[in-house]
Amino acid sequence: MFNTIKENKYHALVKSYIDNNTDYRFIKQLGDGSYGVAYLIEEPSSGEKFVLKRMKAKHRKSCKLREKFHLEIQLLQEIDLPNTPSVISHGVIEEVPFYIMDYIDGQTFEQSIFIEGNTFSVEQSLKFASQLLENVILFHQKGIVHRDLRIPNILMKDEQLYIIDFGLAVYMKCDVDFNEIDNPKRAENHISDLYFIGHFLLFLLYSTYSPTQKKERSWQEELQLPPSLIEYIERLLIIREPFNSAEDALKSLQCQMLEHSFVSTD
């Protein structure tokens, strides 16, 4: 209750700050996660839209979470790639840090699958996984791993993928021993992003699935994919020997696409 009152107070403060202290106009709240709140704002002269993301007010006294929020801004600034939002500016409103970034006027894969009911063929799923890997390789080359590549954080706009929410991203560690990774989601190397891409692929592939039996079976049984593709996904999910890098995972995916005639050879 106390936290709700506090968040409402900060919501009003942010709204008034945007309308009175910046060149932007408040439009609406976009999301409310465990660490941050995102708002849609607009530059009235150009009509261009942006996103203001602020830290949750209840975390404002936590040094650890403030550092984490500043790391999110720093990593996004370092990434600076066409398929991730650019940071426009950052600041503090009544002790609460915030930043303004590009707005990607697209649809998350979560909205696409679960709200719009869109379906993805095996061919389309592999093409999107390949596009995602191409983007992920670019920020891995800058030494950054995202660690939260879930379907609400991957957007599609004009058939192009965009990646948002670097709230769990970290600088990659090169000396992580594969055998000592207990939780692949939190691994501080490429393993985490590949693990999430494995799940991303499964969400897309399941979009066309309708159960034929009451009994739930494993994805390997339910999806009826070619054995080499099952093996590929198992490597992403670390059920089998993991890939050494996102580049290796992309090369192997391109072989899959060739093998299943999803790309032309000429």
Ligand SMILES: Nc1ncnc2c1ncn2[C@@H]1O[C@H](COP(=O)(O)OP(=O)(O)OP(=O)(O)O)[C@@H](O)[C@H]1O
């Ligand atoms: N740059 C952006 N362009 C378009 N939509 C965005 C952008 N950033 C955030 N959003 C929207 O706002 C929602 C929430 O943003 P985000 O995922 O960054 O933070 P959060 O989930 O609220 O916080 P956190 O995960 O850090 O606790 C997203 O799911 C997305 O719909």
